[in-house]
Amino acid sequence: MVLVLLPQTVCKGAIVKCNIGDPLAFRHKYFQSGNLTIGGIISQIFIFSNQITFERHPSQELDDEVMVLTQTYQHILALAFAVKEINEHPQILSNVSLGFQIYNSHFSATWAYRASLELLSSQGFTPNYKCDMQKNLIAVIGGPSSNIFLQMATILGTYKFPQVAYGSASVTHNGMQTVLLHQMFPNGEHQYRGILKLLLQFRWTWIGVITLDDDSAEGFVQKVLPVYTRWGVCYDFIVKLPQITFSSGITGMIQDSFGILQVIMKSTANVLIIHGEIHTIMVLRMLNHLSEFEDTQMKIKGKVWIMTAQMDFTSLPIQRNWAIDFIHGALSFAIHSEELLEFQKFLQIRNPYSEKEDGFIRDFWKQTFLCEFPTSIIDQQVGKICTGEEKLESLPESIFEMRMTGHSYSIYNAVYAVAHALQSMQSSTLQQRTMMDEGRWKLLNQHPWKFYYLLRDVSFNNSAGEKVSFDQNGEILAGFDIINWVTFPNQSFQRVKVGKTDPQTPSDKGLSVCKDAITWPSRFNQALPLSLCNDNCQPGHSKRKKEGEPFCCYDCPPCPEGKISDQKDMDICFQCPEDQYPNPEQNVCIPKKISFLSYGEPLGISLAILALSFSFMTVLVLWVFVKHQDTPIVKANNQNLTYTLLVSLLLCFLCALLFIGQPVKVMCLLQQPAFGIIFSVAISCILAKTITVVLAFMATKPGSRMRKWLGKRLTNTIVLSCCFIQACMCIIWLATTPPFLDVDMFTMHEEIILQCNEGSAIMFYCVLGFMGFLAFISFTVAFLARKLPDTFNETKFITFSMLVFCSVWLSFIPTYLSSKGKYMVAVEIFSILSSSFGLLACIFSPKCYVIVMRPEVKNRSLLIRRN
Template identity: 40%
Template sequence: MEARLVLTLLMLCDILWNMAAGQCTLRNYPPIQPLPGYHRDGDIVIGGLVTVTNFYPYVGASFTTPPSFEGNGFPVSLNYYNFLAFVSAVEEINNSSELLPNLTLGFHIYEPYNNLLLMYRAAVNIFSGMETGIPNYSCKTSGPLAAVIEGLPAEQSSEFSSLSRIYQYPQQITYTSGNLVMSDTVKFPYFYRTVPSELHLCAGIVKLLKHFGWTWVGIIASDDENSLRAVQILRGGIEQNGGCIEFIETLIHSGSFINQNVYKIYHTVNASSTKVIILYCNRHYTEFIKQSIIWEASGKIWITIAEAFFFIPSYHNDRRNYFAFSVAKNNIPSFHKFVREVNPVVFPNDPFLEMWWKDLCNDQCPKSIQRTCSNNETSDYLIHCDVINSGDSYNVYNAVYALAHALHDMVTSTSDNTNWGGESERFFNFFPWKLNHYLKNLHFKNVLDEELFWDENGDFAIGYNIMNTIYLPDGTRSNEIVGNYNPYVPAGQEFTIYEEVIMWESTFTEIPPQSRCSLSCLPGFRKSTREGKPICCYDCIPCPEGEVSIHPDMDTCTKCPEDQWPNQKRDACIPKVITFLSYEEPLGLMLTFICLFLFLINVVILGIFIHYKDTPIVKANNQELSYILLISLMLCFLCSLVFIGHPNKLTCILRQTAFGIMFSIALSSILAKTITVVLAFHATKPGSKLQKWMGSRVSLSIVLFCSFIQTAVCLAWLFIAPPFPYLNMRSEFGTILSECNEGSIVAFYCVLGYLGFLAGISFIVAFLARNLPDRFNEAKYITFSMLVFCNVWISFIPTYLSTKDKYMVAVEVFAILASSAGLLGCIFFPKCYIILLRPEQNCRKYL
């Protein structure tokens, strides 16, 4: 059934061709007739579909029929070099004593004109071995067909693959098509190419955009399946890297709409804000695009996949920035020599051969291929000379050599090493299905000592060169390599760009130019996407308080580490200032001064009491308790100094524990004094049993017992959860508070609670004994001192809890000083007043 379908297509091809042969004239060009194939016999034959003449449509031309049939295109011959590379490689292999030494290669090359019907016709001619091919019929005068090397467009390459499998000639090697679909080894198991897959091409374009920071681009693509599929891959890659596409326009290949389509695309490009246009079109329409009105849009950077873009003359000579991705290639010296010395007889009978042949006489041609010509052969119409260095001839050359190496591996393999000789019938018994194994595992070095192989998808493991047009001072153009992309090299080395070589258009105000929907957000700002717009279109808003954006174009602002905070511009995090209640600052200095002043007063009072120890007022109410109270108050004043200064492990432990113990001793002494007053009054009554409790032993026991309880609580606190130095990073914005963490807040309030309990008991007892008839009754003063003490510490708790940072420490220091000063003043100032200013009252008669 497939054979019948092919036969029907070929019959249709012949009918159309015969109808058009006598009436097809392309403006001033001669009529185009299908050329006969170019043959050379050999033990093994290589088929070739090499396009020598491309037809580029005029604006308004019909794309629905072959261009040569409608007079709607103009031919441009660029690919003579491809044909010559094919022939040159075959001759070199046949003359080699190392590669296929006992076999000769032949070829059967046809010109498909980039036309599907003519491709089918040429393919059947190759398969049948006849000039006029007959489906399912073979008349071969030479060896079997090994494979077909073709340079067809992507769609035709896929169609040819299906046709070749019908004829059981599966091996197909293309030197032009990077068709994305054909990388599928399940659907196309016998397909190989000496160019990379266009999947890598899309990745290279995305790398180029990312390198220059171009996030706002437009795409123009032809409407063939391969280009549209590539556009979707491009779109995904661009958006994945944070870019956006302003527009995607498709070139419609239809005669009735092409003018309207071209003008629509022109207006879209001209009105767009993007500076970067990706031109992803079939190479056979490159010249058409360059000659269309689309090209008049200025101030754009064009990225194209068609290398011919640089070498086809354009009617527009304005300086434009072009980047073209070209398959990486090198010059083959032996091939240059072959072109320079080739006999024109080997060329197909092409009507444009004479023009091309004269081109090689021009002085501007590279010396490696320039011919020595007579005066009447020179030509000023220079089209083709540079194409030898950048066309597909390198890929054709490698394709022929790759096939030859696979054949050589097959012939010389140990399992198949039989007597081949030149007997093609024996060879045919092993062909073509075995050759595919050797092609798949091929790894060889070409004449330039380059290692070449196919990857798992049948794609050549080579990369791309990035081309750019450089305008020289004399006005001429030079096409230079400004970068490369090779996905097969180690990560991080796959993409290279040489910015110093690139020559940008003079109209650009930035070098390199930028293509963005919105201006870049500076550090300190973040992006805010505009409603209904792509993510690349945004406004810049400042970072909120406490957050920064260090890099440009950040989507979100970030919080600084805990030990840092934003600077004024919010574009960097700076270390927070570590703060604590220090001796150098005014608050710490003032509290230190007050502490030392009260300490000195305490020392003076203690000295007075020691000096006047024999006087009645000092002896009254237990002299030893007065000394203990004064010393404990003295230590309480000194305890407040531990709260000032940079906290460390020792000071954190001493702060609360020393303060709690010293205050418990002071309050225990006051309680003992109060109890002594009560006992002294009741013991003086006749027959009182309380006389035995009088004396210093009972008072000291009260002091020791009460202070022991507080000491036990403090020791338990230290063993269970002791205080420790702590950097509080969240208490105050922009600062780090160096403070003491109490460890156990329960223990802290137990210490304060016990002090309050002692103070309360002392206050109650003193209040009850305040009116006892004793001249030197201290109960009145103790009552007032306890009232001051309790007021200070009751007001301390809410004040302490409502403040933060170092002011909490200052509140506690103030409470310690105020309560200690209250005890000192209320109890001892009246006595000092009498001792110093009213000595007459310091006698026994006042008792």
């Protein structure tokens, strides 16, 4: 926590001399420079007595022994360096030089309030009492802890003194105390938004959160974390770090530390967000050091730390040799800064023997280089002597960094901002006239709030070439750098810039990170760490929330049948497009194959060969009957009906070929009507044959009148009437709901069925029903006439053929309805071929056998004699 005060002096050449902070607590001088003196409060410089305590009431005295946080000594040097540059730059402030005072707040509200009150008095500790004008306050630079701003604003805001904060401020801009506050720390919303984008970019949705036990951290938990939750981030734990104490509460602090350590190491979260202040790293180092005394599994290594920009590397002298490898691979947000080479040169020439005005350097030097400054010849014989030849650049970064840190860079810019505001005041015509007439800056002394407006309008380019300006809320217009921490065995580390946030760009592009430049903790072997409550749901599965667990924890059941998920962690599975189907793993959609009964597959070839073979057999039978047309066995039972039946059976076999091949519109229109009409002709011929046989035997009886019905007229009437009825039904079918080319995408899982749709199932079954009716009549008549003499009739063969025919088509219906796709077509073709072949074999095979194999039987006289 740092407060830096900017009082003004009006006597040219005057040097303000005072001790740092409370003279009872500090035994140091301060930097002296020029006419205008800058003073302030810095509490990163930890001052301890032999009892070692962080908080001490101002009335309590401290011994001369001092412990200095060596890393924050750079903040003082950044302040001195900025003052030195400004004083050596005559174009910024002419005829005026700057100086400063430093106060320590000890992370204590008591010390912060006391220092703020001291700034309001000219001598000692008498608020509102000013006996001279030697220490007139212009502005205060404070930081980096957030609590100190509210504490100092409570006092200084009442007197309307401008304040510049170089750390994050947890206060809002709606109170009288904070309206005069300027922040060198960018808007914290940009940082929190950047952390969220970082989590989402790396898909870290299962994290742990560690905070301090203060108001700033409470605001982070109450306001920021719920926003992260809405974006799909959830938390394994949220814990508070123990309060740092070195007094009677040390036992409780250690117990709390072990409790936090167990929570961290038992957590399955690989990413931890730590919201802290500049001294938080000291607490983390303590936790890591405590883990060395426990089981190796308790060490806090192998976690990816995401640290806020308020934090920085600090350590106590007793932590000098403690391991720092636990932060290897960590990511931290940092105030954007540029390299100042002149500052490094300024550090390189520091020497405890030549820098007489630096009241901190000897304590810093002793603790840094572990040496002593001898005060006598006896002292020179004991321990290591500080020669002054030691070099700061030889120190590891864990002790002192040569490169200006983000907080030091903010202090540097804060001093320049105040200087440029003073320059604006100095150039004012009214102020120039006041100075000339009165010899003092009474106007600013009486109205310090006017300096606030000059400070708010400041805009300049610093020595690194970076523009510095404030927005309407008094916050610096800047972004954050994303730093990757790389540690080395010699207690050194390197801050590698791997990204940045830019508040000027759209929110969806405000974060840029170079993933390849990041060094991850050694545990991950340079692979991108995963931080999930459970493994990702792989493609082919979907997320299902676990009862009683955070929403980031879920099961991964497989997708239901017919659905897929093609990405990881999908909430629901989805259906494939109609022309695609899921693969066995259910993670991709495969285009469906177009399916139809083709000549290129074994089933289609087999049926086609079978149809052609039966057709050839039918032609052969027809040739045999034509060749032997003069024989009694051919002439018996109406020769023309026999030829008509054979031709219709031939067409039945060839009709089956209409069902094979890729369906087209014409084929669909012809298939069922042709099948129905041709089969009706065949069955009507059989019916006519059966009726003719029955009538012929009835006509042989004496006095029978049935003889007049015998002849071609009856058979032709039967055949033509049956065909006419079937043809009429087919015409009505084609005229109303004709068959059409159909694409069925749903019946088969992996196929698109290209088929001919009957159009009207009623008409289709009416056609089949009429054929069945004719077959039933034929079967009935043949069955009744089965006992007629065998030589002169074929009723037994017709009976058996009709039995085969009816059996085929009765089994066809359930088989057809239970089949899918091209197999429905195959069932119908097989029924056509088998029923047709049944008629051909049962009726004509006995006759062909007699004609070919028993030619003597076909003689009419022999037949009569046998009878």
